Amino acid sequence: MLPLELSGATVRRKGKTVLGPVDLTLAQQGLTIVIGPNGSGKTTLLRVMHGVERLSAGSAEWSVPHSEARRRQSYVFQSPIVLRRSVLDNLCYPLKLMKVARRDRVATARDWAARIGLGDALATPATRLSGGERQKLALARALIRKPDVLFLDEPCANLDGRATRDIEALLLGARAAGTRIVMATHDMGQARRLATDLIFMVSGRVHETGHAGHIFTHPETPELTAFYNGDIVE
Template sequence: MVKQPMSVTLQDVVLKRRGTRILGPVNLKLEDKGFTIVLGPNGAGKTSLLKVLHGVERLSGGSVRWSVTPVQAREAQAYVFQKPIMLRRSVRQNLAFPLQLLKVRRSEIALRVSDWAGRIGLADALDRPATLLSGGEQQKLALARALIRDPQVLFLDEPCANLDGRSTREIETLLHTSFDAGTRIIMTTHDLGQARRLASDVIFLLNGTVREQADAPSFFAAQRSDEARAFLNGDIIE
């Protein structure tokens, strides 16, 4: 099946919790290709923006429109949380689970599980409980469990937070490979070095609003706002 291009448009999006505005108003368009990095200080609304795009937050106002039907958009997406969620099952069963939901044939599941276990260095740990893996191993497993479905769009919320350099490098390699294979990636990070390494374009958020959106070379070369300039300089911004 040929995949349809999946761009998304946010129009006047507002998100409130208990009367407090968390996000918005946001007007934003993301094309069907790219590696988008979402930057901003703590509390800027980065995670909320990902959840709004993924359709797991109830909007207080505005709209999120994908260029495909809501069902197609939902089925073509995957989301990896900052703290990986492990099923209380083996590595093998964690990898197989999303394919079982899609009713993939057992023989195909076995092949894809074996392939992805090898890619993340867990080929010898398929029968180990996933909850006993190290933090880096759990994050790689969570990423593989998302990518094994071959999603068109992948959302990542600080996937390398609190990981060592080796685990971070391994995850970035997986992301590069998936991006090169055609996966659209939208990711938050506090690591500016990582943002420079991965981003094709950047969204800078502050106080729930988009202050800048630009291709990565332009953003890192010359910021349009004082707030983005201060953020990149490591200054405290409010």
């Protein structure tokens, strides 16, 4: 379904341009990290790529029909969304939508629960989990569908170090299994640990993009240099 081609992609709200125009190609492999100051358009860019944000102008085209593209991707929010059901039911739900047989979906859900450290909490209501446990559950529920592309919006923003490490391990495992990942983060340490390529955004525009190793060591603009230094960038 990749590459994804954004051409002049623009989002306006109440007469104000909040994104774009953006011209960008999302390649077939890698783990893309989107960085930039608060309000720079990171979330809007992810939503445009995922297809849940209506464009005011331009286009975002996959190499397959949009309906097929939507089925083959997942999205994890900064604040994890869980069903008011048990851990097991949360993990079974996406498989049920895919019409997986009950016996198979329960076995798969149990396997994923064990992977995220919730193998002994299958009957626990998801709403009783800690923040880190909820985020791992939300991620497992996204990955259990074996998506081709996974979008994440600062999934570790409110987590401690141990939970963050667990999430990153799941992401690296998913990438190794072939899932294309695009993730926004404010954590530069996390960006350095995970990124194969970077997108740096300022004021709703893609300011710099390229291979992570190069951009980290050779920023081409004063705005990115200032951002690395912890300065305010507008």
